[in-house]
Amino acid sequence: MRRSRLAYLPIAFPLLALAEFVVFLSVAQAIDFGWAAVLLAAFSVAGILLLRREGIRGWRAFQESARAGRPPGAEAANSLIGLGGALLLALPGFVTGVGGLLLLFPPGRVLARRGVERLAERRLGGAATGDLFGPRKVRVHHGDPVTVVVDDDQPRPPAGAIEGEIVR
Template structure:
């Protein structure tokens, strides 16, 4: 019988604490104990301040999506990634701080959102994922004689001559 990944979670936290301790000692050795403590405190304070901002941003994105009749998950997922980044930044430590900063930067936030969408597509299936995240973006090579039109979220009706449908693997 296959063990759940959650069964390994109690092992992760002590390992993370040990890694954070080693990272703090390394940074303190490089720049000094006082500066390392000040830097860790600055990470935590910044994370706490960003938690509120990202939470409000996520709630507003959800409200706007439901008011406009759009799938809410794309904006909400982006905000949840920002919340996770702010939470990691608020936790004391340099490893979680750097991971939080990476999740707050737009390129890595986009990568994380795509990863969440792929995970949701694997777990929930294509139809439920389309309802959550909206229409999929399709890339067609220039050599193909087929033109693919994807309906935009802002324009719920397809352009004239476009055929609506679902792509099945």
């Protein structure tokens, strides 16, 4: 039986707290305790300020995509990743602060959004993901000829392009 990833949370949180403590002591030793505390407070204040901005920006992007008739999934995922980054930045700690910064800047946000889209596709399936994020891009590899079997069980070679859904 496959174990849920939530089962690892009781182990992950104490390890994160230990990592935050060790990193804080390292930074405090490198730049002085007072400056490390000021830097930590600045990270938290910036995260709190960004929480509101990212929330408003995400809501506006969601409304705009709904008005334009576009699938809202990309905007929703992008805003949720921004909110997650701001939340991580607001939490006291350098490890969570760096993780939050990575999610707030475009390269990290793009990678995280692709991960969210892949997770949604695995959990929800292709049709629901297409409704959320728009049509999926498919890469076609040319190779050996394919035989298509239709309802009457008579094999027929494909003619040009085949229209339909991709089923796992």
